[in-house]
Amino acid sequence: MAEFKTVYTKDAAYPAGPYSQAIATPSTIYCSGQIPCDAAGTLLTLETSSITKMTELCINNLSAVLKAAGSDISRVVKVNVFLTSMDHFAEMNATYEKFFTHKPARSCVAVYQLPKGVPVEIECIALA
Template identity: 30%
Template sequence: MSDIKRLDKGPRMSQAVIHGDLVWLAGQVGTPSESVAAQTKEILSKIDSLLARAGTDKSRLLQTTIWMASMDDFAEMNAVWDAWVDPENPPARASGESALATPDYKVEIIVVAALK
């Protein structure tokens, strides 16, 4: 049985959980009140960092869930996403509109990745 490793563990949640050959990231958000593009760039940078700490990278993404406060911002978020995602290894992806933890958050991204 594999050990479970947790990164940036807090009393409520961990930012990443590693088990077996997979890593699950908590929902990542950007700086409140920034633009959709700025929040998305910050989120993707956080994802890169957490994946690196777990021992993998965005080329190993399996699934991504993107929550947006308003689907009116979908194109703005996608412009940043498209510049970041590995075009040879895009993950399965779902996107939807949801009320996020605070109205100042415009985007939240959750990923699952395979380890190298």
Template identity: 40%
Template structure:
């Protein structure tokens, strides 16, 4: 045995599978759904995606859906203070917040969820000074205090003064 062979031999023994370790053959789990996507992981996994629509909420004003259900979660698109025909309502920040939360509630209920199951909320404002008045109404709809972010955006869809998106449990 040469010096090089003595150095490599222990390494090769590590790379060879031991006889006592069972070999596992993992096959992708296939589920037939209308909308399925493959997520990138070390073990193939297929997740179903289901579009959600509620006629009680704002109709989408672009190429998107009101919400998507996937893997036990509901992902709401941005909800604005508008009626079901996507016409913005007039009124105070409190009234607009009520409408936005009612729209979100309608979509979540259509998905088999509720506002109580919200885990993450993002609120976008044209003017951050509106946050204080919005918080008073927001607390009525989200007493369980889900994680939340808020930011100011100079321009929102349909020239809305605020928008909210939500991630909730199914």
């Protein structure tokens, strides 16, 4: 019997590379980073959207992946947020705190670039 399973759901953006949306173990779910791309493949950009909407979409994707793995956002214990500019921190943070009311551990770092040129990516670890 496998010690882990790969998780895919049609309700979140399909992976843009050779990885799964998440790996579920008997006790923990490791979600891959989610960018602001919906399940249909529509990518939000700063030209067409806001950091608020992009953050919401990233977290909604994580929620869908967690649901497919048998968990939910309330069981998240660690979040990593990647921003291409800390100028977006306050707006991202204001949106983030609406979803993660239980205040899981978190890191937020500025990075040079993210896949497909997006300004935000969010990944998490949750209890199964």
